[in-house]
Amino acid sequence: MELLVKIPSDIFGYGAAILTTIAFLPQLFKTFKSKSAEDVSLIMLILFITGLALWIIYGFETHSIPILIANSLTLIFNLSILILKIVYTSNSTK
Amino acid sequence: MELLVKIPSDIFGYGAAILTTIAFLPQLFKTFKSKSAEDVSLIMLILFITGLALWIIYGFETHSIPILIANSLTLIFNLSILILKIVYTSNSTK
Numbered sequence: 303m304e305l306l307v308k309i310p311s312d313i314f315g316y317g318a319a320i321l322t323t324i325a326f327l328p329q330l331f332k333t334f335k336s337k338s339a340e341d342v343s344l345i346m347l348i349l350f351i352t353g354l355a356l357w358i359i360y361g362f363e364t365h366s367i368p369i370l371i372a373n374s375l376t377l378i379f380n381l382s383i384l385i386l387k388i389v390y391t392s393n394s395t396k
Numbered sequence: 397m398e399l400l401v402k403i404p405s406d407i408f409g410y411g412a413a414i415l416t417t418i419a420f421l422p423q424l425f426k427t428f429k430s431k432s433a434e435d436v437s438l439i440m441l442i443l444f445i446t447g448l449a450l451w452i453i454y455g456f457e458t459h460s461i462p463i464l465i466a467n468s469l470t471l472i473f474n475l476s477i478l479i480l481k482i483v484y485t486s487n488s489t490k
Contacts, residue, residue: 311457314450321447328439341435345422353415356408363405 319372326379330386338394339387347384351377413466420473424480432488433481441478445471 333339354377361369427433448471455463 311454314454314457318447318450318454321443321450323447325440325443325447328443329437332437332440333435336435339435341427341430341433343423343426346419346426349415349419349422353412353417353419356412356415360405360408360412363408 316368319368323372323376323379326376326383330379330383333383333386333390337390339383339390342383342387344384344387347380347387351380351384354380410462413462417466417470417473420470420477424473424477427477427480427484431484433477433484436477436481438478438481441474441481445474445478448474 329342333342354373357369357373358377361367361373423436427436448467451463451467452471455461455467
């Protein structure tokens with residue numbers, strides 16, 4: 303008797319892509335609300351955004367729509383966090 | 397005459413995986429050095445770590461070593477940031 307139900311690996315893939323994409327929305331809202339991103343590493347944002355741009359090229363080259371969509375959204379969220387960080391840092395030093 | 401050199405898509409994939417993994421090291425060092433992660437969203441870390449765990453299951457199910465390695469490292473870095481955040485938040489409210 304087989305009691306274990308085999309979950310298709312795609313379910314994990316889509317769940318993973320959705321979670322690692324929407325994860326940056328709370329960070330974006332928090333940064334916007336607190337008007338501070340001092341503790342958020344600038345180098346992290348630059349490396350991460352560059353990596354996401356490469357994922358988008360990879361998704362484009364390999365015709366992978368899920369990779370294209372997930373990484374484009376993640377890039378938009380992180381670019382917004384980076385812009386807010388630069389704006390708030392520049393305001394705080396005025 | 398073909399002047400454009402075709403770069404293999406794998407190069408972008410590996411570059412993307414390396415950058416989006418090592419990106420969290422500067423955040424980890426920054427958090428450890430400043431002893432503060434107040435501006436880093438707790439909900440982001442929880443969603444991101446859960447998503448990374450699903451990527452690891454997906455990499456395991458699809459026998460993808462690059463997905464397994466990249467996401468395991470990213471999970472270790474982000475779990476460390478989460479632990480530091482909890483420790484520093486708990487210390488600051490004492």
